[in-house]
Amino acid sequence: MTTLSIGSGIKTSFTLRGVEFKNRVFVASGTFGYGDEIHDLVDVNRLGGIFTKSLSWKPRSGNPPQRIVETASGMLNSIGLANIGVQTFIEQKLIYLRTFNTHIIVNIAASSLKEFCDVLSLLEGQDGIVGYEVNVSCPNVKEGGMNFGTDCKMTAEITSHLRKLTNKPLIIKLTPNVTHISEIARSAESAGADAVSVINTLVGMAVDIKTRKPKLSTVTGGLSGPAIKPVALAKVYEVAKAVKIPIFGIGGIASTEDAIEFLLVGAAAVQIGTMNFIDPAISVKIADGFENYARENKISDIGTLVGALDADVKFSVIQSWL
Amino acid sequence: MNSMVQQLCPVQSCKKIATDTFLLRFNSPDIVASAQPGQFVNILTAEIGKGPLLRRPFSISRVEDNIIELIFHVVGIGTNLLSQNQPGDWIDVIGPLGQPFHRDADYGTALLVAGGIGVAPLPFLTNDLLKYGKRIETFVGYRNAGQVFTKHLQNVRIATDDGSDGFHGNVVQLLELFLNQNNFQKAKIFACGPTVMLKALTELAKRKSICCELSLEGQMACGIGICQGCAVERTEDTAKYALVCKDGPAFLSTEVNL
Ligand SMILES: Cc1cc2nc3c(=O)[nH]c(=O)nc-3n(C[C@H](O)[C@H](O)[C@H](O)COP(=O)(O)OP(=O)(O)OC[C@H]3O[C@@H](n4cnc5c(N)ncnc54)[C@H](O)[C@@H]3O)c2cc1C
Ligand SMILES: Cc1cc2nc3c(=O)[nH]c(=O)nc-3n(C[C@H](O)[C@H](O)[C@H](O)COP(=O)(O)O)c2cc1C
Ligand code: FES
Numbered sequence: 001m002t003t004l005s006i007g008s009g010i011k012t013s014f015t016l017r018g019v020e021f022k023n024r025v026f027v028a029s030g031t032f033g034y035g036d037e038i039h040d041l042v043d044v045n046r047l048g049g050i051f052t053k054s055l056s057w058k059p060r061s062g063n064p065p066q067r068i069v070e071t072a073s074g075m076l077n078s079i080g081l082a083n084i085g086v087q088t089f090i091e092q093k094l095i096y097l098r099t100f101n102t103h104i105i106v107n108i109a110a111s112s113l114k115e116f117c118d119v120l121s122l123l124e125g126q127d128g129i130v131g132y133e134v135n136v137s138c139p140n141v142k143e144g145g146m147n148f149g150t151d152c153k154m155t156a157e158i159t160s161h162l163r164k165l166t167n168k169p170l171i172i173k174l175t176p177n178v179t180h181i182s183e184i185a186r187s188a189e190s191a192g193a194d195a196v197s198v199i200n201t202l203v204g205m206a207v208d209i210k211t212r213k214p215k216l217s218t219v220t221g222g223l224s225g226p227a228i229k230p231v232a233l234a235k236v237y238e239v240a241k242a243v244k245i246p247i248f249g250i251g252g253i254a255s256t257e258d259a260i261e262f263l264l265v266g267a268a269a270v271q272i273g274t275m276n277f278i279d280p281a282i283s284v285k286i287a288d289g290f291e292n293y294a295r296e297n298k299i300s301d302i303g304t305l306v307g308a309l310d311a312d313v314k315f316s317v318i319q320s321w322l
Numbered sequence: 323m324n325s326m327v328q329q330l331c332p333v334q335s336c337k338k339i340a341t342d343t344f345l346l347r348f349n350s351p352d353i354v355a356s357a358q359p360g361q362f363v364n365i366l367t368a369e370i371g372k373g374p375l376l377r378r379p380f381s382i383s384r385v386e387d388n389i390i391e392l393i394f395h396v397v398g399i400g401t402n403l404l405s406q407n408q409p410g411d412w413i414d415v416i417g418p419l420g421q422p423f424h425r426d427a428d429y430g431t432a433l434l435v436a437g438g439i440g441v442a443p444l445p446f447l448t449n450d451l452l453k454y455g456k457r458i459e460t461f462v463g464y465r466n467a468g469q470v471f472t473k474h475l476q477n478v479r480i481a482t483d484d485g486s487d488g489f490h491g492n493v494v495q496l497l498e499l500f501l502n503q504n505n506f507q508k509a510k511i512f513a514c515g516p517t518v519m520l521k522a523l524t525e526l527a528k529r530k531s532i533c534c535e536l537s538l539e540g541q542m543a544c545g546i547g548i549c550q551g552c553a554v555e556r557t558e559d560t561a562k563y564a565l566v567c568k569d570g571p572a573f574l575s576t577e578v579n580l
Contacts, residue, residue, distance in 0.1 A: 033548035037568075041328050041416070041546070053550075061562035068541045068551035070376050075543060082550040082563070225375055254370060277544040278370060278377060280328060280416070 010294045011301040012287075014048075014268060016246060017169040017194045019130045021048040021103055021269070024302055025259070025287040028250050028273035029054055029107035029133060029173070030079065034093045035100065041280035045101040046287055048269060051197075052089070054109035054135045057118050059085035063140060064217040069206045074227030074252070075274060076204050078140045078218040081109050086119045090126055098128035105171070109135040111144035116158055120165050131169030134162060137200035139177060139222045149175040149200075155184050156191040163192035171248065173197040174239070180321050181235050182242035189243045197248040197271065199235050202228055225274040226252040233265050238318050240266025240307055254282070256289025263305040326546065327352045328416045334389055336407040341468040342396045343439070344405045351388040353417045359425065359447035360537055360572040363390065363417030364545035367403040374400050379542055379567070381443035381514070382418060384474060390417075393471065395439040419545050423447055423535055423572045425454055429510040433532070434460040435523060437493055437515025438469065443537055445474035447512060452476070461500070463493025463519070494522040501530055511535065517580050524575040534575040540566035555579040 012023040029051040032038055044050060062082025069076040084092070089106075097104050106129050110116040116134065123129055136149030136158060148154045149172075159172055172188040174181055176199040185196050201222025206215040214220075232251020239247055249267025252274070253259050259270045272283045279285075290302050299305065313319050327350075334347040353363065364377040378400040384391040396405050407413065425432075425447070432451050434444050441462050451458055458476040467487035472478045480488030481496040489496045493515070513523050514537035527534035540552035547568030556564050557579055564570065564578065 031549065037547050040326055053548075059561075062550055062553060064555070065553045065563075066541055067553055068543050068549070070374060070541075073375060075375060077543070077549070077551060079550045082553070226371075274375075274543075275370075277549055278366065278375065279414075280546075 009300065010291050011303065012291060014303055016131070019103065019169055023048040023287050024263070024269035024290065025283050026051060026105075026248065026269060026271045027276055027283050028271035029135065031273040031276045034089065034097065035104065036093060036096050038276070038280055043284055046284045047102045048287070049103035049105055049130070050097075050100070051105050051107050051133050051271060053083050054081050054107045054138065055083050055086045055089050055119060056081060056109050056111075057086060057115050059083065059088065066215060066217055069215045069221070071204070071206060071223065072227060074223050074225035076206055076216060076221035076223055077201070078216045078221035080140045080218070081138055081145075083109075086122055090122070094126060094128055103130040104128060105131045105133050105169070107133040107135055107173070109138060109141075109144070111141070113158055113161060115144075117161055117165060120162055124166055129168070131171060131194075132162070132166065133171040133173050133197055134158065135173050135200070137173050137175030139175065139201055139203045139220070140218060146175050146177060146200075149173075149184060150178050152183055152187040156187040159188050159191035159193050169194045171195040171197055173200055175200045176231060176235050177203050180238070182238045182322055185239040185243045189245050193245060195246040195248060195268070196239060196243065197250055198239050198267075199228075199232050199251050202231060224252070226254050228252045229258060233261055234318070236262055236267050237265040237309070238321070241318065241322050253286070256286050256293060259286050259290070260293060260305060263302070264307070264309045266307040266309070268303075268306050325356050326417060326419055328414070329353070330412045331390075331415050333407045333409055333411045333413060335409055336405065338405075339393070340471045343469065343471060344394055344396065346392045346394065346404065346407060347389050348413060348415070349388050350390055350415060353390055353415065354385045354388050357382050357385055357390070357418040357446075358422035359450045360423035360443055361418040361420050362545075362571060363392070363415050364419060364542070365404065366414040367400040373403050376543055377416065377545060378404065379419075379545055381537070382446055383442045384445040384449070391445075393439065393442045416545065420567055420571050421569065423512055423537070425450055427510060427533065429456070429508045429533065431457040431459060431506055431509040433497065433509050433511045434458060434475070435493060435497055435511055435513040435515070436462045437519040438464060440513070440515030440519070440537070441471060441475075443514050448474060448476050459500070461493050461497045463496065463515070492519065492522075494519060494526055497523070498526055506532070513537065520575075521580050524580065527575055535572055536575050536578070537571045538566050538573060538578070538580075539571070542567050
């Protein structure tokens with residue numbers, strides 16, 4: 001694995017629970033499929049890693065249409081965790097994903113603690129998976145999903161059970177739809193999570209004023225895209241103040257500049273989501289952008305940017321929640 | 323079959339051809355090389371951050387040498403931006419996408435049916451069916467005479483909602499009249515248009531026992547099968563939903579519940 005990108009002398013990699021990732025740019029769950037559909041349009045081997053679409057024990061067909069609405073600088077989705085199920089993933093996708101020269105982190109979604117454990121246990125026996133991201137934050141399903149991630153106890157319980165089942169990196173993906181995300185992050189940390197992903201989508205809705213109907217079949221959906229970036233940054237900042245484990249910063253990242261903002265407020269790495277739909281190669285452009293930024297600013301290790309925000313916390317409101 | 327690319331493509335021309343209707347021509351040898359009738363392209367209507375967030379899908383209307391032609395209605399912000407392109411401008415295009423129409427089935431006459439801008443994919447399809455030696459009858463419905471655009475089509479019959487051109491009524495009624503007057507042993511319908519029209523057509527095809535293939539629209543985020551956004555319900559329960567962008571946009575009328 002290339003730690004130093006060739007010729008540049010800039011350290012781009014970072015390590016999580018013994019796994020070395022070649023850089024700090026990842027693609028977010030649900031926005032890159034299982035990694036195999038999109039590789040015509042982007043060199044996946046240039047990525048730090050791929051977070052797969054959420055996988056559940058059984059296949060899920062997802063919510064009825066309409067599932068997508070475009071909004072100002074963003075979009076709402078109510079996909080409802082449509083996925084092929086963990087068994088089919090292992091049989092049909094994993095063999096191919098193993099040929100990639102990047103790390104695969106499987107995102108797991110479930111409607112019960114038992115289902116989380118079953119899915120992870122089945123994956124543990126497979127080669128080619130370096131770690132797990134646990135989705136306790138999907139706003140588009142009635143059972144499980146966000147109901148787990150809005151509760152400190154549930155988050156801790158799921159984390160500690162899964163911790164016992166694996167020695168690989170365990171990353172808990174948090175929802176912003178809570179009063180204080182830092183409390184949920186602390187629960188995940190103390191229950192043994194190696195990192196947290198911040199944030200999943202924000203609950204939102206849109207209405208057709210001609211028909212007076214909600215535009216999404218599920219009435220509400222999850223807001224993503226550039227519109228949520230300021231919210232996501234504040235959530236990452238809050239979490240970074242509360243926990244010591246690394247943070248994957250997610251939310252509306254559309255450029256290298258956006259991604260660097262996330263590093264500065266405390267993200268150890270970033271995940272690109274919605275923007276993959278608009279520019280499938282954007283993640284690789286951002287990986288290149290990190291190196292250019294480092295070169296221009298005479299930085300030898302991208303890691304030195306993590307949490308390097310120059311803020312006077314005297315006036316910080318978030319500080320009073322922590 | 324599907325070797326999609328993402329490319330910056332030079333615009334050759336962009337002209338108004340009917341009320342709110344534009345013909346855009348751009349150069350892309352790579353897309354032309356693998357494009358088939360019924361497939362579409364997904365276009366960024368402005369630079370990232372300067373226009374709407376998502377790409378906009380458009381059927382490939384015709385290919386000629388290294389040029390792709392699109393026909394589109396201006397209905398909102400994205401199509402408005404697209405209509406402002408000038409020769410020399412560049413557009414960011416992903417394509418060709420989706421499954422083409424199944425042209426090779428066992429039938430003698432192709433009945434091409436379109437409502438409004440649903441006419442867009444028909445010129446490409448017509449050209450291809452001629453190569454297969456099929457007889458083609460085309461039926462197109464518009465709101466009024468001002469919208470009518472029938473270039474590169476064969477044996478065209480027109481219906482308008484207001485009667486200002488051709489048959490006074492909708493295109494499915496026009497097709498039914500035609501079917502009542504003519505006896506077709508082996509025909510296949512290829513259709514594109516608004517969902518209400520496709521529903522009525524599905525009924526007609528069922529009554530007349532004619533095979534019918536529909537090109538569907540669906541709200542898309544990615545256009546390449548990764549977001550699961552463009553779901554349409556399947557009639558058979560193998561999987562509950564199909565994806566318009568990847569499994570379609572062309573589906574047999576018996577495959578989907580509109
Ligand atoms: C496979 C496919 C092929 C198409 N081919 C053509 C074509 O050849 N010519 C043509 O004029 N139109 C075509 N359309 C419809 C075209 O994509 C929409 O008219 C266009 O996206 C509208 O964008 P807007 O910004 O102008 O409108 P807005 O109403 O501002 O768009 C808002 C959002 O709704 C979506 N949207 C609006 N109308 C439609 C629609 N009918 N279908 C799907 N999404 C829609 C947009 O993509 C956007 O995300 C096709 C659609 C699909 C799915
Ligand atoms: C269409 C769509 C599907 C998604 N599916 C999942 C999913 O299956 N699991 C998950 O943990 N997050 C899912 N997400 C959330 C994203 O991974 C990401 O957290 C969120 O979109 C915010 O980042 P962004 O603004 O860059 O898109 C999905 C997002 C979108 C837009
Ligand atoms: S538009 Fe994303 S799957 Fe069809």
